[in-house]
């Protein structure tokens with residue numbers, strides 16, 4: 075049985091940074107599939123690797139081939155898709171990465187999404203851990219996998235807008251076909267001097283309890299300045315320690 | 328030979344296994360290798376040395392760890408009750424059987440194969456293609472009892488694989504030709520897809536060898552494969568039943584399907600006509616055949632066409648008239664590939680009833696268009712409204728407008 079952690083929230087709050095460090099830790103414990111389910115696709119940069127392709131590109135290519143009648147009739151499209159999705163995996167010694175890419179344009183994707191779900195569910199089954207870096211709308215999760223999620227980390231920075239997005243995630247999660255087993259857990263990132271009282275009050279009013287906080291980390295700004303991937307963050311950095319603490323509290327040790 | 332003699336386990340529980348690159352001892356074929364294919368051939372029993380496994384070129388242990396190598400996998404089978412026709416079916420079994428083997432994974436087919444072997448299975452003793460061949464022979468023989476003789480050859484010498492590849496390609500080509508020739512009359516089952524019911528509750532696609540689904544993503548072969556993979560899923564097998572009208576494509580099975588899945592809204596469907604009881608259109612169709620009363624013929628427009636069609640409305644407007652899971656006379660949502668079907672709008676005159684289509688579609692489907700008709704179908708470059716269309720058709724002497732085309736009865 076694999077454990078799936080999804081990381082979601084407003085843009086810029088630190089989802090990709092948290093996902094990258096989660097992948098880094100977990101790959102020391104078992105096999106990890108990192109899924110970049112944010113259309114801006116930058117998890118690969120945080121992990122310091124290059125992308126080959128995305129599921130979106132695979133889907134568009136296949137749609138074109140279908141239109142042009144260029145696919146053989148004898149191979150089922152499901153099977154072709156299984157293989158192509160596997161081909162678009164970036165395989166590294168420590169973890170594999172699958173990027174979902176851009177959402178579909180106008181047109182019909184019922185069958186395509188159905189087939190993609192089938193392929194991804196099948197692929198994901200063989201990993202011990204799956205970390206999904208999502209966007210706030212959870213589009214890809216709802217369309218392209220039916221896998222259960224164990225933990226959804228709703229990430230925010232100490233701003234009202236970020237917090238409201240995180241709170242909305244809980245409602246959204248309830249409407250999806252995907253089952254969230256343990257729950258939606260609020261993580262407030264980039265704290266400078268503890269939780270501002272306004273945010274504290276708003277959290278208290280919401281149904282989302284505060285699960286964890288992560289401090290602002292000067293090491294990260296340093297990496298950002300040097301253009302180095304986040305995964306090279308020093309072992310004793312406050313950000314890493316906070317993410318490790320999260321895993322610990324999720325009972326993933 | 329029995330299962331117990333093999334170094335690794337065999338069983339359906341290994342089927343979904345993915346082998347990660349770091350865990351693999353070797354991969355044959357796949358995206359990094361050009362020379363690769365698999366082929367099953369039915370031979371005269373006398374030509375086969377039963378249970379022989381041959382490896383031409385280096386064996387697994389002689390290749391560097393984690394490397395990607397060329398491969399040809401040839402399985403020759405003999406049996407008095409085996410016919411050539413069954414080759415593709417037996418070839419697909421390679422996919423199944425290889426995936427049954429612990430630590431082995433197989434993807435794709437034909438000249439695209441991709442096989443990986445995991446390190447721990449290699450260490451357990453699955454260290455030679457000879458053993459893999461024995462396992463395949465065991466699986467084939469125990470699962471299919473009409474097999475009398477079987478031999479397996481692996482070729483890992485890239486230049487030899489290249490040498491044989493063109494012959495394999497010929498075999499694949501001939502099979503595709505045959506698949507394209509498959510007709511409704513040749514099969515007992517059609518397939519249905521209910522995926523679009525979430526927004527068109529009365530819509531059900533009926534997929535036959537001559538009618539690909541509206542969205543173009545599922546042909547009869549896909550339907551068959553999807554049903555086998557997931558018998559409880561949205562794609563189901565439909566008994567064809569009796570043929571009621573060969574010209575319009577009416578079958579008791581398709582009628583029954585429409586009745587059951589449209590919540591009673593429809594009980595009759597013509598698979599190859601846009602009149603009377605056309606197939607329902609969800610919202611997913613790639614193109615629309617629309618009736619143009621002034622010329623008593625059809626236009627075709629596809630989803631990506633920008634601008635107005637010859638009747639003044641753009642795709643989106645026509646899509647609104649066509650969609651929603653209804654049978655709308657004169658408006659038919661189709662997959663573009665349906666233009667290549669020998670039964671395309673058969674009852675209504677087929678290609679000869681088409682008078683307008685976007686230039687790009689005309690070019691893409693030139694191979695399907697009757698030669699004498701090609702220059703007589705107008706595009707957005709020839710005409711801009713029905714008045715101009717009428718004039719165009721008269722000038723080029725379009726055979727339908729001239730009354731030269733007889734509808735089948």
Ligand SMILES: Nc1ncnc2c1ncn2[C@@H]1O[C@H](COP(=O)(O)OP(=O)(O)O)[C@@H](O)[C@H]1O
Pocket residue numbers: 083084085086087088089090091092263264265288289290291292294295298313
């Ligand atoms: N705790 C933190 N301390 C300092 N910088 C951070 C912290 N968390 C995130 N950042 C930085 O903020 C920026 C946005 O983070 P990112 O993970 O890309 O957000 P998202 O994926 O949510 O859009 C990045 O430059 C990242 O390095």
Ligand code: SF4
Pocket residue numbers: 184185520521522523524531532540541542543544545609611612
């Ligand atoms: S249009 Fe495609 S996805 Fe929709 S019901 Fe038909 S086959 Fe299924």
Ligand SMILES: [Mg+2]
Pocket residue numbers: 086089090091112114116117207
């Ligand atoms: Mg991001």
